[in-house]
Amino acid sequence: MSLTQVSGTGVFLLCLMLYGCTAPEPRKELFTPTDAQMKIRSAQSRAFEVKDRTVAMRGVIAALQDLGFIIERANEPLGLVTAARFAEPNYYDVLGVTVTVRPQEEGKTLIRANAIYNNKPIEDPKVYQNFFASVERSLFLTKD
Numbered sequence: 001m002s003l004t005q006v007s008g009t010g011v012f013l014l015c016l017m018l019y020g021c022t023a024p025e026p027r028k029e030l031f032t033p034t035d036a037q038m039k040i041r042s043a044q045s046r047a048f049e050v051k052d053r054t055v056a057m058r059g060v061i062a063a064l065q066d067l068g069f070i071i072e073r074a075n076e077p078l079g080l081v082t083a084a085r086f087a088e089p090n091y092y093d094v095l096g097v098t099v100t101v102r103p104q105e106e107g108k109t110l111i112r113a114n115a116i117y118n119n120k121p122i123e124d125p126k127v128y129q130n131f132f133a134s135v136e137r138s139l140f141l142t143k144d
Helices: 005-019 037-043 053-066 125-141
Strands: 044-049 070-075 078-087 093-103 109-117
Touching: 037 078, 037 109, 037 125, 044 125, 053 070, 053 093, 053 109, 053 125, 078 125, 109 125
Parallel strands: none
Antiparallel strands: 044 109, 070 078, 078 093, 093 109
16 A cells, blocks of 8 residues: 555545534524414413512412422522422423513513423423413412
């Protein structure tokens, strides 16, 4: 084998290895909203007749605690609450939720919940209806 054959083969292998290291191009539709995403976002969001975001955040935290969640983070300036709990019946499954609380016009507050079960998004609207019913009860109980 001659030196030119070895160096030619080496260059080819080097090019092949470098080609394998390049990152693939991201898909252009990666951040394009779909009708399904808009539908689930609608199910995940609900406006409440609450003027003060702090009151709404306390209602969300109380509702999550009533549902057996452990509050991981609560950031009032950002209006963000994250919580998790072990799910029945196995207690090794994990249910996590992130809730955002944003003030809206005319004395309303928009609350949006995003739940995951074992790292898979929950898209069933009934789950979110149940959560918002619990938030509504919590807000009613904490009214002055």
